[in-house]
Amino acid sequence: MKYLVTLLLLLAGFVANAQVKLLTLSQLESRVAKGKDTTYVINFWATWCGPCVEELPNFEEITKKSANKPLKVILVSMDFKSKLNSAVIPFVQKNKIKSEVYVINEPDQQAFIEKVDSKWSGAIPATLFVNTKLKIRQFYEKEFTVQELTKTIETLK
Amino acid sequence: MKTFLFACLLALSVTAKAQNGYQVGDVASDFNLKNVDGKNVSLASYTNAKGYIVVFTCNTCPVSKAYQDRVEALNKSYAAKGYPVIAINTNDPVTSPGDSYAKMQERAKEKSFSYAYLEDPNHVYTKKFGANKTPHVFVLQKTAKGNEVAYIGAIDNDQEEVNASRTMYVQSAVNALLEGKKPAITSTKAIGCSIKWKKEAASK
Numbered sequence: 001m002k003y004l005v006t007l008l009l010l011l012a013g014f015v016a017n018a019q020v021k022l023l024t025l026s027q028l029e030s031r032v033a034k035g036k037d038t039t040y041v042i043n044f045w046a047t048w049c050g051p052c053v054e055e056l057p058n059f060e061e062i063t064k065k066s067a068n069k070p071l072k073v074i075l076v077s078m079d080f081k082s083k084l085n086s087a088v089i090p091f092v093q094k095n096k097i098k099s100e101v102y103v104i105n106e107p108d109q110q111a112f113i114e115k116v117d118s119k120w121s122g123a124i125p126a127t128l129f130v131n132t133k134l135k136i137r138q139f140y141e142k143e144f145t146v147q148e149l150t151k152t153i154e155t156l157k
Numbered sequence: 158m159k160t161f162l163f164a165c166l167l168a169l170s171v172t173a174k175a176q177n178g179y180q181v182g183d184v185a186s187d188f189n190l191k192n193v194d195g196k197n198v199s200l201a202s203y204t205n206a207k208g209y210i211v212v213f214t215c216n217t218c219p220v221s222k223a224y225q226d227r228v229e230a231l232n233k234s235y236a237a238k239g240y241p242v243i244a245i246n247t248n249d250p251v252t253s254p255g256d257s258y259a260k261m262q263e264r265a266k267e268k269s270f271s272y273a274y275l276e277d278p279n280h281v282y283t284k285k286f287g288a289n290k291t292p293h294v295f296v297l298q299k300t301a302k303g304n305e306v307a308y309i310g311a312i313d314n315d316q317e318e319v320n321a322s323r324t325m326y327v328q329s330a331v332n333a334l335l336e337g338k339k340p341a342i343t344s345t346k347a348i349g350c351s352i353k354w355k356k357e358a359a360s361k
Contacts, residue, residue, distance in 0.1 A: 048219045051351055078348045080223075080317045110314045110324075113346040122311075122346040123290045 020089050022081055023102035025112055028074070032130055037072040039156055041149065042128040044104075044116070046078040047091045051143050052125040056095070058146045062153070063099040071153065073099040078124055081105050131156040178287010179295065181343045184303035185211075188282045190245065190275035191258070193265040198243065198273045200297070200304055207239030208298040208307070208334060210327060213288035215248045216264050217255040218350030221291045224312055225268060228292070231312070231327060232272040240296075240331050242272040247283040247291055253353035283352060290349030296330050296340075307334055310345030 023031070032040050043059050045052035056075070063073045075097070079088050084103050092101050106112040113122050117139035120126055129138040129152055136156050144152070179185060189199040200209060212228055214221040232242035248256035258276050265274045277283050286295055296308035308330035315323030330340035 046219075046348070049350060050353075080219075082317060082319075107320050108314050108324075109316065109347050110311065110345050113348070120346065121289055122348050123351055124348060 020084065020092055020101045020103065022084065022105035023076065024105050025115055027105075028076065028102070031074070032132060035072060035132070036070070038070040038131055038133045039153060040072050040074060040128075040130040040132070041153065042074045042076060042130065044076050044078055044124050044126045044128075046124060047083070047087045048079065049124050055125055055143045055145075056097070058144055058149055059099055060097065061146045062149050075099050075101045077101065077103045079103055129153065129156055178285065178289075179306045179309070181306050181309055183306050185295065185297050185306055186285060187304070188245075188275075188277075190277055190282065192273045192275050193258075193262045193270070198275055200243075203241055205239060206241060206299060208296065208331070209304065210235060210240055210242045210331065211286070211295040211297060212242060212244045212312075213247045213283055213286065213293040213295070214244050214291045215246050215253070215256050215350070215353070216260050217248070217253055217353075218291045220316055220347075220349050223316055223318070224292050227312055227318075229268065229271060231331075234328075235331055236272070238331075238335060240335070244270070244272060244274045245277050245282060245288075246275065247277060247280065247288055247293075248353040249280070249355035252356055256353065279355060280352065288352065290347075290351060292349060294327055296327060296334070298334050308340050308343050311347035314345070314347070316347065 028042070032042075041059065041062060045056065047053065059073050059075060062071070066073070077088050081103050088101070088103050104112070109122070113120050116128060119139060120141055123141055125143055126139070126141045127144060130136070134156070138152065138156070140152075187200045189197050192198045200206070203209070210231055214224070214228070228242055228244065236242065246256055246261055250257040254260075261274055261276060264270075288295075292312065294308070294310060294312055295306055297304040298307045308327065310326060312327050313323045313325045326342055326345050329342065333340040
């Protein structure tokens with residue numbers, strides 16, 4: 001039985017990892033609009049960004065806690081899309097990331113940054129909080145602790 | 158009370174703005190920082206310059222590295238026309254050992270930089286200019302007022318160099334200035350690496 005569980009977990013991990021895909025901003029928007037959840041925590045990060053990597057466990061913690069809640073963490077990597085297989089997938093596997101991970105696929109960063117939020121300078125980490133039901137959007141160019149994440153998610157309700 | 162609160166808010170927003178560094182149209186102050194060849198470099202050292210392409214960058218950031226050759230190309234194209242590139246390393250060598258002075262020298266030698274690559278101990282000019290990531294470019298133009306900031310932002314809109322029809326922001330801005338015009342685009346945004354700030358002795 002124990003082996004079966006391990007096997008299943010391994011398999012689940014494999015499936016999750018296999019799902020790191022490229023994503024355009026409009027694909028991200030429709031992922032959020034059509035998703036079953038109401039609250040989305042969208043973190044913009046990169047494997048090469050030290051402070052981003054440092055705060056990822058906090059987002060993972062939210063994912064872990066929100067299994068039965070209408071809350072979804074989406075990690076959107078700003079790594080070059082050519083690094084999907086050489087950097088991002090190995091990183092996700094090594095760190096056993098359970099949240100949904102994508103690599104941004106936008107040719108023009110300038111337009112992309114502006115569309116995510118006009119206040120964004122382009123520095124990462126940055127996080128966008130969305131409540132699709134109440135049509136609330138909050139954007140922060142900063143790092144988050146678990147407490148800060150929980151608190152900010154609360155304010156969206 | 159309301160007025161008082163408003164005044165406080167106003168004061169706060171003013172302070173916040175002051176910390177954000179230069180805006181387009183501001184006059185940049187000169188610096189005197191150590192180059193990789195051991196000599197100090199200031200804006201005033203370039204007597205024939207019409208302006209400057211100041212690039213806040215570093216050794217370690219993947220985005221900066223992706224732009225290394227493009228920064229070199231900018232200096233090759235524009236130094237002779239009066240707009241030399243001056244690169245300033247934003248990062249603290251203790252926080253980011255790959256950004257030490259010795260590593261800067263190594264990189265400059267290895268890539269045969271034709272431009273100055275300066276260290277900025279204690280982030281004095283990184284903060285003064287308001288560079289908040291690497292690479293972050295400030296194009297300055299020598300005017301009667303001083304070294305006026307004419308453009309702030311990215312080098313182009315194609316970090317990964319995959320789009321042949323990319324918009325060359327810095328090139329267009331400098332070309333406009335050379336023709337005696339104002340750049341059409343004066344500020345842009347891009348993803349970059351955060352500055353590796355010096356860790357305070359009494360940090361949390």
